[in-house]
Amino acid sequence: MGVAIVTGGSRGLGYETARALTDAGHRVVLVAKDPERLSQSAARLNCEYRAVDLGDIDSARTVFQEILETFGTPEILVLAHGVMSEKMSKTLRTTNEEWRRVMAINLDSVFTAINILGAAMAQARNGRIIVYSACLGRMSGPGNAGGLAPYRISKAGVNALVRNLAHETAHGTRGLLVDAICPNHTRTDMGGPDAPLSIEEGADTAIWLATRPFDPAVDKTGFLWEERRIIDW
Numbered sequence: 051m052g053v054a055i056v057t058g059g060s061r062g063l064g065y066e067t068a069r070a071l072t073d074a075g076h077r078v079v080l081v082a083k084d085p086e087r088l089s090q091s092a093a094r095l096n097c098e099y100r101a102v103d104l105g106d107i108d109s110a111r112t113v114f115q116e117i118l119e120t121f122g123t124p125e126i127l128v129l130a131h132g133v134m135s136e137k138m139s140k141t142l143r144t145t146n147e148e149w150r151r152v153m154a155i156n157l158d159s160v161f162t163a164i165n166i167l168g169a170a171m172a173q174a175r176n177g178r179i180i181v182y183s184a185c186l187g188r189m190s191g192p193g194n195a196g197g198l199a200p201y202r203i204s205k206a207g208v209n210a211l212v213r214n215l216a217h218e219t220a221h222g223t224r225g226l227l228v229d230a231i232c233p234n235h236t237r238t239d240m241g242g243p244d245a246p247l248s249i250e251e252g253a254d255t256a257i258w259l260a261t262r263p264f265d266p267a268v269d270k271t272g273f274l275w276e277e278r279r280i281i282d283w
Contacts, residue, residue: 110159137198
């Protein structure tokens with residue numbers, strides 16, 4: 051088994067994804083902001099880790115480059131980090147600071163990770179990139195329906211990035227798979243204790259995408275997935 055990088059890996063959906071990949075035999079490297087919690091999570095999983103504030107794009111780029119140089123090209127990249135925007139952050143009320151905070155973490159750092167690690171994976175013609183997005187980032191259904199503007203728009207940007215990258219890399223025929231997932235409302239720190247889905251249920255699709263057999267003549271990549279099914283963007 052090869053190297054798997056999991057951001058947001060110190061807790062919640064990222065940790066559950068990392069746990070499953072570790073159990074499957076992958077060499078996992080966790081990336082998250084809080085050094086203490088991150089070191090504790092890495093110790094439980096017996097894996098490597100790197101602490102960085104992904105909202106600081108320059109620092110994120112430096113850390114992702116160091117990870118690439120230290121561990122080599124990953125076979126799996128799971129981007130599970132993210133933040134919710136403030137409750138009243140509608141488009142006409144959001145401050146510059148709040149907009150930049152959410153965009154930097156939810157979208158800019160996703161680009162940065164893919165720009166560095168994904169480029170090496172594409173060159174190796176072997177890899178799977180899974181990005182935790184959100185149904186609130188969909189253009190269809192109730193996605194961009196107002197409120198929480200920075201969060202919704204950042205996730206719509208993630209969906210666009212994934213779709214665009216899939217086209218650029220020929221939808222898996224060159225060995226690189228790229229997908230976004232909607233984990234739905236799960237019992238994480240962001241989702242709260244009353245959410246209907248467990249963390250295990252929320253992480254299931256990401257784990258499946260990271261490990262499923264793939265035949266480009268039959269199977270699909272470059273989509274937004276929910277409960278192992280493709281849903282409209």
